[in-house]
Amino acid sequence: MPSIANLHLTLSLLLSILPLLSSSSPFQQDPIRIDPYIIDYRNGTIVRNNTLHLSSVPPTNGNDFQCKDITINIPSYRRHLRARVFLPAQPNSNRRIPVLVYFHGGGFCIGSPFYKNDTAYMAKVAAKAHVIALSLDYTLYPEGTVWDSYEDAWAFLKWVVAHKFDSHLPGSDPWLARFGDLDRVFVGGDSAGGNIAHHMAIKAGQAQLPEYVRLVGAFLAMPYFLGSSRVGLEPETITTSNNFKIWDYVCPNCTAGVDDPLINPGGPGAPSLRGLGCGRMMVYVAQYDELRERDVKESGWPGQVELVEAKGQPHVFHIQDPDSLAATNLIDDVQKFLNA
Ligand SMILES: *[C@@H]1O[C@H](CO)[C@@H](O)[C@H](O)[C@H]1NC(C)=O
Ligand SMILES: *[C@@H]1O[C@H](CO)[C@@H](O)[C@H](O)[C@H]1NC(C)=O
Ligand SMILES: *[C@@H]1O[C@H](CO)[C@@H](O)[C@H](O)[C@H]1NC(C)=O
Ligand SMILES: *[C@@H]1O[C@H](CO)[C@@H](O)[C@H](O)[C@H]1NC(C)=O
16 A cells, blocks of 8 residues: 555655754754654754655646746735746637636645646646646745745735736736636645645635635645544544644644644634535545545535545545546546536
């Protein structure tokens, strides 16, 4: 059985050192190790497993898609946001096309839209589903908190949606302004990105004018949700898995731990899914993924939820091999979902 906690990694042994700006503390703290992803020496030195990082690729066009990177400077937002954007090679010019706002995976502390496989996957989605796909390079822990991740995602989503009201807004994106159907905006994401997409849908449902964000649907690919009580077929050992360690690491201030509403959508204090700000949801789970049981089907949400299980597949199999048959099937399902 493939390693179920494997969050994307498969290549060789290389490390990079990303010294943070913070100064070292006189108090020695034990390093936090989440093998094989990250070591945080808690003195300002973070060592990430650079296997993936080395796979960053520049934005290049393919036969059936165009690709570019954008930096967005939203007035009043405290940091610039970067994203990789995908457009079909020949976008329909008679009818505007759906917009997919996407969040990559990596346990809130690793990952990037600029990695080779994330890029390959998004390009296929944009080309096949004939949509504009935008994948956000959101803040990761410990450079920021998980709240910064969600905040970046929300600022980005609002910026995308604002093209509906003003295609000449300062810093608007010409692809969105020209081709995007802002009445057909979807959110989506893998793993931690699926968690973020879920919270964006909740926030869209709660938002009041002028923060009006209307979403058609949300696509959650093997979303990262946890909880202290076991669900369904979850193994006893799950609480010793990386999935739990990572949450403790990235959210040290979540006093309820894995029952924090951010990570346990069915836990105490979690917002009711009745208020989700979209009409449709597709949740993809993988058979060999320990996160598979925590779907949102039993939530009382009145919308349409489609649950698909990829047989024989591990966590985020579509990123581990975007050319595989299973990934192709997933992309076909995304295509149908976005164009239904
Ligand atoms: C980096 O990840 C790869 C793939 O999972 C693993 O083989 C390697 O041991 C990791 N390196 C470190 C230093 O953890
Ligand atoms: C933090 O500790 C590690 C391991 O002891 C060391 O290699 C590194 O240089 C330290 N970083 C800083 C900024 O002091
Ligand atoms: C946790 O809370 C402390 C005290 O409020 C704060 O200094 C720290 O930055 C917080 N850490 C995170 C990761 O939110
Ligand atoms: C990226 O995809 C290729 C197959 O296309 C696979 O061999 C490789 O392991 C993947 N890399 C990562 C880091 O998942």
